[in-house]
Every structure is written in C-alpha cells, then in structure tokens.
Amino acid sequence: MDITDFYDTFFEEAEELLGDMERHLLELDLDDPDAEQLNAIFRAAHSIKGGAGTFGFDVLQHTTHLFENILDYTRRGELALRRDIVDTFLETKDMLHDQLDAYRNGQQPDAEAYARICQTLQQMALEEMGVAVDEGAPAPAAKPQPEPEPQAESAAAGDAGDHLEVALIKVDDKDRELLVEELGQLGEVLSQRSDGERYLVTLDTSASADDIEAVMCFIIDADQVEVRSLRAAEQGSGDSAPASKPAAPPAVAEPAVPASTAPKDAPAKAPSSKPKAKAAGGESTSIRVPVDKVDQIINLVGELIITQSMLDQTASELDGVAHGAMVNGMSLLQRNARDLQEAVMSIRMVPMDYVFSRFPRLVRDLAAKLDKDVELVTEGKSTELDKSLTERIIDPLTHLVRNSLDHGIETPDKREAAGKPRTGRLTLSAQHQGGNILIEVIDDGAGLNRDKLLSKARESGLSVSDSMSDDEVWQLIFAPGFSTAQEVSDVSGRGVGMDVVKRNIQGMGGHVEILSRPGEGTTTRIVLPLTLAILDGMSIKVGEEIFILPLGAVLESLQPTEEELYAMAGDDILLKVRDEYLPVIAVHEVLDVANARTKLTDSIAVIVQGEGRRYALLVDDLIGQQQVVVKNLETNYRKVPGVSAATILGDGSVALILDIADMHRLSRTKKEARHASRFPSGVNTPVPFKEVEPS
Template identity: 45%
Template sequence: MSFDDDLSEFHAIFFEEAAEHLASLETLLLSLDLNQPDSEKLNAIFRAAHSIKGSASTFGFPDMASVTHDLETLLDRVRKQELQLCERIIDITLVARDVLLDQLAAHQGGEQVPEQRVTDVIAKIRAIANEEESALVLAAPEVSDGTASVESNVVALDVKVATESKQQAAAPASESSSIRVSIERVDQLINLVGELVITQSMLAQTAQLNQVTDEPIDYERLQERLQQLERNTRELQESVMSIRMLPVSSVFSRFPRLVRDLAGKLNKQIELRTVGEGTEIDRGVIEKITDPLTHLIRNSVDHGIETVDERIAAGKPVKGLVTLTACHQGGSVVIEIRDDGRGLNRDKLLAKARERNVFVPDNPSDQDVWQLIFAPGFSTAETVTDVSGRGVGMDVVRRNIEQLGGRVELTSVTGKGTTISIRLPLTLAIMDGMSVGIGDNTYIVPLTTIIESLRPRQEDVKTVASTGRVVFVRGEYLPLVALHEVFGLTPISNRPEQGILIIVDTECGRAALFVDELLGQRQVVIKSLESNYRKVPGISAATIMGDGSVSMILDVSEVVRLAKRPPLACAV
C-alpha cells in the first residue's frame, strides 16, 4: 500500500473536521463586536483557519492550504491588533470561508471551484492584510440616522446569501456517512447489553428448570423477569436512539449568516437571537427541517421586518428582532420563529384571496385568514425578487413538516409581529399513536394530530348536500370522515353516535374521523411501507403489533382529502 493510499483513509475525518472548523469560524465571526472584539474569539477564529491549513497541507489539498495560508496571515494581524477589525475584514473572511467550503465539497465529488474565484479572494485578502490600520478605518463607511449601508457589506466583493449557494454541500456528505458518539454513551450501551444478556439468561434458566424437574411454572417469578426484560429493552432502545440525537444548534448556526447577508441586501438592520440551541432532536429530522426553517427565516427578514424608515415612523427600535427558539414539550420538539415586524395584513390577504379565487369562509376569524398564506401559489408580494415573492414555499413548508409527522401553526398581530410554531417528533423511528378499531382492522392515528375524542349525539350529526356529513363540535361544524368508507371496510356500526369521533387537525383544517372504538395509546416502531410493499393512499407507514400482526399508520391529511373522493376499491 502506498503512502497516498494510507492518507486516503483519513480523508473522511479531514472532511468532517474541516466542515466543523468552517462552521465554527462563521459562527464566531458573526458574534464579534466590531468596537470591542473578544480576544478569545479572535484567537479561536485564527486557530480554526490554522487547523484547516495544517490538515489540508498534510492530507494533500493544496488549493485549500493556499487560501487558508493568506487568511491565516490576515487573522494573525487582527488578533495581534496590528489591524483594526472592521466590516471589510469580516466580509472577506466570510467570502474565503465560502470558497473553502466549496473546495471541500469539490473534493467530495462536487463541482470544481473556478480558479479565478480562488485567485480573486486570495488577492483581496492580501490587499486588506497589507493595508495600514488608518486606511481600514477610513474604508468603513459612516452610518447616519440608523441606516445601514449596503455597500459596507459588499466591498466590491461577491458576498452571496449563504443558503442560495452550494456551500452547504460538504456538511450533509459528512453527516450522512458517519456519526460521533461519546465514550460515555458507548459505555452505557455496553452496560445495558450486559443487563439484557443477564435477564435473557435468567429467563432461559427458568424455562430449563421447568423442563428438567417437571415442576409447575412459577408464574410470579416469570412475570418479574419478563418485566425486567421489558425495562432493559426500553432502556436500550432509549440509549440507542440517543446516539442519533443532535442539538438543533447544528441547524440554528446556519442562520446568523443568512440573516446578516439578507439584511444587508435589503438595507435593513436585523438582530437574530437563538434560544434553546442545546435542544436535541433526531438527526433525520434535523436534515429534513433545514430547508423549511430557511424559508421561514427568509420570510421573516423579507416580509416581516420593516425597513429602517418604516420602523422609525412606527415608533419601533431601528433594529428589527427575529427570535428562533427550540424546546422539548412532552414527546415533541417545538421550534418557533418570532419577529417583531409588521405582522400580517388581514385586508390584504383577503383581497388577494378573492383575486385568486381562494375559498374563504363567511365572517372568517383571524386564524382562518392567516391560514391563507399556506394556500398553493399564494403570495402578497408586490414584486418578484431573488429573495422571495414567487408564491411558492409556504404550502411546501407545511407539507414537508407534516410529512415528518409534525404540525405548523401561525399567529400574527398587525403592527406587532408574527410567530410561526413548528411541532416535530423527537425521532422518525418511533412515534406515539392511538390504536383504533374499524371492524376487524386496527389502524394507528399519530397522536400529534389528535385534539380530542368523543361520542357524538345523534342530533349533532347533519348531512349537507354539497359537503356530506358534518358534526357539530364546540360551536363549529366539522366534516365527518368515516374511515370504513375511505378504505372500503365493514364497520361494526355505520352510525356515528354508536362509535367514536377523533377530532384531528390537518392542513385541510379540522375534521372528525369516525371509528368503531379506541384501543389505546401506544408507542409504535415505524416501518416503511413503500420499501416493503408499495405506496398505499391514506397510509404513511406501518408497524408490527405485539401479536405479530401489521397495522397501518394513517396519513391523516391525505385521509381527509381522500374522503372527498369516491371510496377505494379494496381494503388495506
């Protein structure tokens, strides 16, 4: 084996560590105070560039080493206070970081970075590094009346909005190929497996003793050991699942750069605050929630936060505030995007709905009006820009979140701001569900979609010519969806007052699912139906029950949509 072959074995580690250093470099840069930069942060930024340079040289990536060599020189002068930190230095360092990230992606099979782009960034780094401190201070344009200069963020450089480029390509590649696990968690797994082996041995001994002596089974002892096995299995399950858990900071860390670039592009002043970055969630959820969160953050910056002049006229602080929070609530993670901007305009939304012939109920509540923005192709933007306004996105955001088993809710106060709340499952492998019976069949309804369950009175169920059956629940009529009709099953009874209604919240609004009975709440392991069988309308996945039978997990939103069509030809 050649020396090059030996080095290639370490490339995956280099890719992962370099991506981490680049992410850390961006986070630290955006947190710096220009007037009083923290010396520890400056040293950490320098060390990140130095580490990348050293590793790139060692493992045979001279293109990355050449960029970080000059970047390291510039950052060294800044940390030694030979140069005063300013916007130009932060801008060029961010641009260099983008180039390095694209180079990293190229070495992992991505598109090659044009040589001219690399040459340009190195030349600009050298030019700034060789300038005198006074020249740098003069180069930073003054800000008057609280107005941010767009040019101060551009500096004749190609500063791009981070999420619009392919700069994030390196991160997913490394994330999907490996995962870091602490020694403590590995030790915990080993201990739990040991406990499981001991319990299994005890059960085997109990069975063997009964066979040898022909004595009656000691059911009390057997029950104790089965309970111990159940505890061991649950602890092992939780421990294994925790390995896949990552803090949401891995997603949140992308947004300070996004907000900074967009704010400069739109001539706005915006602060992004993050709360609960340590909240953990399954890596599979994290990978799929990044794009929806990016779209929502962009909307807050573009549509939510007003311009400086508008905020001054409204008596608000010049700098707008976007707050991104995450926390655990029960078995879910709740992520909120809140801004203190202009809020949604009820009249404007209703006018646009009429213009596009979007259905709006009579005397709609504010919540009904806010839901209009989730209609396909719905946008109130006056002009189409490269930031937003094409009328695609919010419906896709909602659909993507619901495909993860989550829900999205929106509240807004005109002139005060908007809050979007996303509730997601902790993991995509296990979910809490309600088992329901329909004739001889058992289905699972995701618990996150259920509001309540009830037995209706006969007089509360009505039939409307254009809509079908509806049920009166707490002051409103909800569409009644009979699951036996959707799936072509034979129920115990087709009379709602003799069964149970499950009130669910879907992208189509609230609805009442009619089932024969509730069988109980349970945690189920999700199995892909498409990979083992085929796609079935109204079904999102399957699970194996305790008796070995297979039960289908409902896609509640699709079930409600299917209820408006002819019944399926066969049962599932």
C-alpha cells in the same frame, strides 16, 4: 497504514472549525473586538492549514496560510476591523468551505476562484497595512515541501530552522510509523529512539511546534504528543520546556510587533480549537460513527421490539400461576427492550443548535441586501431532535426566515414611524411539547394583512369568502403559486417556497400553523415528531381492521349523542364539543372498511388535530396505547391515500398508521363526489340529522 484513512476525520473537524470561525466572525464587535474571539478565529485557520499540509491539500493550505497571516495582524491590533473587512473574511471562509468540499469529493478546487480569493487577501494586506502577506509566492506545487513560515524580524538572521524533539507517547507501531513518515514531510528526521513509553524523534524543521502538534493531533490524542525545542535548550533559554507553549509572538507574524500592541489576555495557544482525539492509544470521551451504522442498529432494535411484542402477546395468554417464571421474564424483557430502544434512539438526537447555527450568516447578509436592521435571537438551542429531521428541517426554516425578513420586518424608517425600534427582531425557538418538538419563527414586523390576502387569493382564482376565520386566511399563503409581493426579486415574489415548506413538513409527519396580529408581527409554528423511527400510537379498531393514530394528534375521545351531531349542506356532519363544531370523519367510509358500525351514535368519536385544525374520527373501538416501529409504506409498496406509514403488531399482522390531515382531504373528496352524483343539477336541500341515513 494509508493516511487517507484519516481523511474523513480531517474533513469533519475542518467543517467544525469553519463553523466556529463563522460564528465568531458574526459575533465580533467591530468597535471593541474580543481578543479571545480573534484568537479563536486565528487558531481555526491555523489548525486547518496544518491538517491541509499533512494530507497534501495544497490549495486549501495556501489559502489558509494567506488568511492566517492577515488574521494575525488583526488579532494583534494592526488591522482595524470594519464591516467590509469582516465581509471579506466571511467570503474567505466560504471559499475554504468550497475547497474543502472539492477535496472531499476527490476533485481539485476551482482554480479561478482560488486565484481571486488570493488576490483579494493580498490586495487587502497592501491597502490596509502596506505589507505583502505572501511575498509573491506562487501556488504550491502538487507535492511541495512545507512552505517556511515567515519569521519575526526579531529572530536571528540566517536562522532558517529549528531542532525539535517530538515525543510520541503510548503510540502503537502502526501509528508511530505513519507519524514519523509525516514528520519527514515537515522537515528532516535526524534521529529516532525509544525511551520507555515515549518514542523520541529529533527533527530539523522550519515549521513551528504548534504546526507539528496540530498535524499530529489529527491522528492521535493531544496528550500523546509533546514538542520541545532542542536549540532553545542548547542556547540556555530555559530548561527543557515544551516548545509548544511559547511566550513569543507566533511564527506566522511578518514584522516585529512592540509588546504594547499585543493583547494582554491573548494566550499563545489555547487547546479549545485543537483537533480532537481520534485514534488508538488514548482514551477519548467520544467517537465518530457513520450515520448508516446507527441506522442499522436502530432498525435491528425495531425488529427486536416487534419480536418482543409478539412474545408478550403469546405470554399474556398463559396462566400467570403455572407459568409465573415465563411471565416475569417477559416483563423484564419488555422493560430492557424499552430501555435499549431509548438509549439507541438518543444516539440519533442532536441539539437544535446544529440547525440554528446556520442562520446568523443568512440573516446578516439578507438584512444588508434589504437595507434592514435585524437582530437574530435563538432560544432552546439545546433542545434535541432526530438527526434525520434536522437535515430536512433546514430548508423549510430557511424559506420561513427569508419570508419574515422580506415580507414581515419593516424598513427602519417605517418601524420608526410606527413607534417601533429601528432594529427588527427575529426569534428562532425550539422546545419539547409532549412527544413532539415545537419550532417557531417569530418576527415583530407588520403582521399579515387579511384583506390583502383575500384580495390576492381571489385574483389567483382561489375559492375564498369573507366569512373565513383568520387561521384559514393565514393558511392561504401556503397555496401553490401564491405571493403578495408587488414585484419579483432575487429574495422572493415568485410564489414558490411556502407551499414547499408545508409539503416538506407534512412529509416529516408534522404540521405548520400561523399566528399573526397586524402591526405586532407573525409567528410561524412547526410541530414535528421527535423521531420518525418509533411512534407512540393509539390502536383503534374499525370493522375487523386495526389502525394506529399518532398519539401526539389524539386529544380526547367520547361517545357522540344525537343532540351533539348536526347535518350540514353537502353531506357534511359536525360534532359539537364544548361550543366548538368539528368536522366528522367516518373512518369506515373514507377507507372502505367492511363490517364496521354505521350508526354514528354507536361509534366512538376520537378528537384529533392535524394541520392546526381539529376533527372527530368515528371508530368502532379503542384498543389502547402502544409504541410501534414505523415502516415506510412507499418504500415497500406505494403511497396510500390517508395513510402515512405502517407497522407490525404483536400478532404479526400489519397495521396502517393514519395521516390525520390526509384523512380529512380524502373524506372531503368522497363527499363531494357522492354529492355530485346525488344532485347532478347542483340543487341541495339541507335536511335534519335524524333523516340522514349512513352510507
């Protein structure tokens, strides 16, 4: 078996360990650091070092070795934490991440960056504690023997190694051969023998039992390996107790440490940061599956749903009495297909913590750069979203967070002068809302300034008026090139970013809204579908064509009367619904559908919401609600205005899924073009509704 088979497992787990490390570093209380957090940071570095040594990632192994030694001084209370020290630790974590990415891409890490971080760590150890954490050792060679761990001074002089017995439990022959080969890289294999389900390997090594167990656990389960010291047993230091649970200080320590300095509640080893189970031989509660395999299953389930819909439509035409067994079987198939679809879709769902965990570091660093005190609060971290959407939402959220820190939250002095706490508050929240997920970025800053936005919009040549509603004014910040920053900095001010945010969110089938109050803060709200693969839709008919409206956008439907319709300048028609005037969009006009109803009062008005605004879509008939499989139209054809995607109906025909916001834009464009041709001189006289003839 090729050891490279386990590369992906190592990379994924090392990525998780680095994420845990950063989270613990950001949560540390500098005045009273939590001992368990310090131990967790140390164990993360320790596990990465062990795996890097196994796979021959020498630069990564050596960097984590230096980092681990300094962390050991920290967790034992010999190195007092300060903000600049934590900053260096975070910089080291970033460097480890870069090195990991280089190995993942089959490249060697940046030599200059590697030398710089090693020098930084060594200099820190000399300045803070007066010790050398690396004894001046050069970088490891291409395939070195494992570097001996520095021993505590209390160890006997000349005791260069230990005799360890490694028990491999219920491991098949192929894995056992690989594991024994790797043990040979960690020391000299003295003997091997089989003892029932246990395969015992005696090893002469200078590596610690923890190191060996960490390496083994990248390939087999933690309960499939036991390590014990034979030398300790020979010297009468106890029964044959496993050496992987020592009571003494870890072997990575440089000097001896008085017992009083060690944290009382710091365990020598905690399994929580151990590599998780992977390979054959033992049961595991989870497996790692490539995303493309999950996508393939989802596509197949989608095709199954389409086929089931076709069969269901055929069965609905049969006599229920004469073909009762067929009808009952189709009903059961429909229920099972729905359950299968929901089960498969749940595999793709990941918690929002996957997204939110990236922002504590960003907020910390950016707040320091802006000389602001900011507290980050996250809510709804367990709320689940499709993994494909979580990847795509990170960049828009990053823009919104940076915008809130730079433009929203004031400096401590300004906040104090306004009667606010000196520390600003930034909240990231997520919650389910019907078939959508609602993500909010909330700050308690100065809020948006309406007059300033209108003034800047006029300077930028945008068409604005003082009669615009607040919602319309707030939407101005999403205009391309629009910025209220007085000067350009490396944080913001170039007028790019917010328009990209809106475009990206619309590309995911969602919309963005802004709520703001002067002096109280701003809330940016993102509404997204839970998944892009399956859609709950409302089938509508216009002429002989069937279209699908996203059910999450449909609010209600009604039959308009002449008294509720108002003709405005420029061919605009409004529908009054409970004291609210909604723009009317005739679907047959926008999409050029033939044989549709043209009299407005004979149509059905479907009230929909898009981009935070409500519209009235005029259609011929409502067919009903159904779940459809979304097919990307641009991949298979091209971009069609007013249409977001397509689906296949039960009769095999293709139905277009309408884009509400784009339908409104397309309607405006057509009306303006028609108005320009009707009134070339620009003269326009409003007329009563009853004289307006349908197009």
